[in-house]
Amino acid sequence: EDKVVQSPLSLVVHEGDTVTLNCSYEVTNFRSLLWYKQEKKAPTFLFMLTSSGIEKKSGRLSSILDKKELFSILNITATQTGDSAIYLCAVVAGGTSYGKLTFGQGTILTVHP
Amino acid sequence: GAVVSQHPSRVICKSGTSVKIECRSLDFQATTMFWYRQFPKQSLMLMATSNEGSKATYEQGVEKDKFLINHASLTLSTLTVTSAHPEDSSFYICSAIPGTGTNYGYTFGSGTRLTVV
Numbered sequence: 565e566d567k568v569v570q571s572p573l574s575l576v577v578h579e580g581d582t583v584t585l586n587c588s589y590e591v592t593n594f595r596s597l598l599w600y601k602q603e604k605k606a607p608t609f610l611f612m613l614t615s616s617g618i619e620k621k622s623g624r625l626s627s628i629l630d631k632k633e634l635f636s637i638l639n640i641t642a643t644q645t646g647d648s649a650i651y652l653c654a655v656v657a658g659g660t661s662y663g664k665l666t667f668g669q670g671t672i673l674t675v676h677p
Numbered sequence: 678g679a680v681v682s683q684h685p686s687r688v689i690c691k692s693g694t695s696v697k698i699e700c701r702s703l704d705f706q707a708t709t710m711f712w713y714r715q716f717p718k719q720s721l722m723l724m725a726t727s728n729e730g731s732k733a734t735y736e737q738g739v740e741k742d743k744f745l746i747n748h749a750s751l752t753l754s755t756l757t758v759t760s761a762h763p764e765d766s767s768f769y770i771c772s773a774i775p776g777t778g779t780n781y782g783y784t785f786g787s788g789t790r791l792t793v794v
């Protein structure tokens with residue numbers, strides 16, 4: 565059974581801090597790893613990672629994938645209160661044409677002013 | 678970018694009634710859509726994979742007679758919660774893939790919060 569594990573499950577920081585969120589996985593026929601941010605409604609897409617060692621950046625957020633060790637990290641620098649959300653890691657795997665998306669438990673990030 | 682519309686965003690129904698939730702891909706065709714369920718402060722759990730023109734594939738433990746899925750066109754999938762009970766109260770989210778080779782990953786609808794009273 566495909567498995568995606570995120571850590572920590574929750575994190576409380578102050579504005580300006582840097583955070584690192586972790587995601588490890590054990591899946592069959594890995595295709596890609598996705599990071600999402602979820603506030604009150606549906607998740608919003610952050611990154612899609614398919615190759616090892618290539619960092620993807622978007623403003624203060626960055627992410628990288630290690631396919632040998634089967635994990636990914638999401639970094640947020642200079643955190644702001646607007647970064648408070650659930651961060652979801654999901655892995656696309658499987659032999660079908662579309663792959664199957666398996667989510668981790670999520671990391672609840674709270675940024676205090 | 679790819680947009681998935683989900684309707685309604687919130688619904689309250691009486692126990693024993695049925696509720697239909699719609700998921701539409703607005704600017705792309707989606708042969709495959711996915712339905713998820715999310716409890717408060719928990720992650721998304723895949724319920725079923727909806728395939729246009731064929732039967733849905735349900736995940737283990739999901740009752741297919743209770744959660745009816747219809748994917749009658751390339752832009753619309755519906756989830757009907759039949760004979761709803763309070764334990765069915767949850768946040769239901771659909772998603773679709775805008776196509777191969779995109780950087781969008783899976784695109785999600787805005788979700789439907791179902792409350793069964």
